[in-house]
Amino acid sequence: MLRHLSHPVTPLAQNATLIWCDVTGTGAWVDPGADAADLAQIARDHGVRLEKILLTHGHLDHVGASAELARDAGLPVIGPHRDDAFWLDQLPDQARVFGVSEIAPLTPDQWLEDGDRIALGEVTLQVLHCPGHTPGHVVFHDPESRLALVGDVLFHGAIGRSDFPRGNGRELLESITGKLWPLGDDTRFVPGHGPESTFGEERRCNPFVGDAALALGGPAGRGRFY
Numbered sequence: 001m002l003r004h005l006s007h008p009v010t011p012l013a014q015n016a017t018l019i020w021c022d023v024t025g026t027g028a029w030v031d032p033g034a035d036a037a038d039l040a041q042i043a044r045d046h047g048v049r050l051e052k053i054l055l056t057h058g059h060l061d062h063v064g065a066s067a068e069l070a071r072d073a074g075l076p077v078i079g080p081h082r083d084d085a086f087w088l089d090q091l092p093d094q095a096r097v098f099g100v101s102e103i104a105p106l107t108p109d110q111w112l113e114d115g116d117r118i119a120l121g122e123v124t125l126q127v128l129h130c131p132g133h134t135p136g137h138v139v140f141h142d143p144e145s146r147l148a149l150v151g152d153v154l155f156h157g158a159i160g161r162s163d164f165p166r167g168n169g170r171e172l173l174e175s176i177t178g179k180l181w182p183l184g185d186d187t188r189f190v191p192g193h194g195p196e197s198t199f200g201e202e203r204r205c206n207p208f209v210g211d212a213a214l215a216l217g218g219p220a221g222r223g224r225f226y
């Protein structure tokens with residue numbers, strides 16, 4: 001069974017999330033955005049043996065500690081989809097905009113495609129390519145525990161921004177309604193920022209992409225916050 005815990009990092013309170021197989025203790029950090037040493041310690045505190053780093057997309061608040069954690073713990077960096085390569089190439093510029101210390105461009109050890117499978121102990125994660133916030137954004141889904149890690153695609157009560165370079169609001173809505181909703185109303189998700197929710201709750205109440213908002217002819221304005 002997949003276990004998880006989130007540890008907000010950066011001034012944007014990005015949910016770096018430790019996931020692990022509770023049978024084998026094998027784990028991964030999803031979106032280690034900052035504080036590499038803290039993240040390594042949290043894994044140790046929970047008896048988790050880190051095996052990999054998974055990235056949902058190429059934004060600095062999700063990626064920032066990847067290279068340091070990968071080097072210190074000897075981990076491969078997996079994801080996102082290669083369409084986010086231009087964001088990872090621009091990490092030095094992103095760091096300048098955020099006013100944080102210098103960071104090198106990052107090339108993951110493995111790019112991900114829609115439909116890929118990622119083994120983590122006895123857990124098998126499914127990869128869904130969900131463009132719109134960024135073109136190479138991916139979501140990780142564990143059908144057994146009905147948990148998804150959705151990065152900045154969907155939040156409790158909001159959706160991701162689509163006004164970044166190569167963002168696309170129509171694609172974002174298609175990713176949410178076409179890829180996430182079919183995973184089931186009772187599927188729980190960890191967003192990139194803010195509290196967890198379920199897809200059913202968002203279909204009922206989300207003012208941007210809930211069933212009522214879409215019935216009224218589309219989202220009430222563009223995504224907020226992140």
Ligand SMILES: [Zn+2]
Pocket residue numbers: 057059133152226
């Ligand atoms: Zn983002």
Ligand SMILES: [Zn+2]
Pocket residue numbers: 014059061062152192193226
């Ligand atoms: Zn974010």
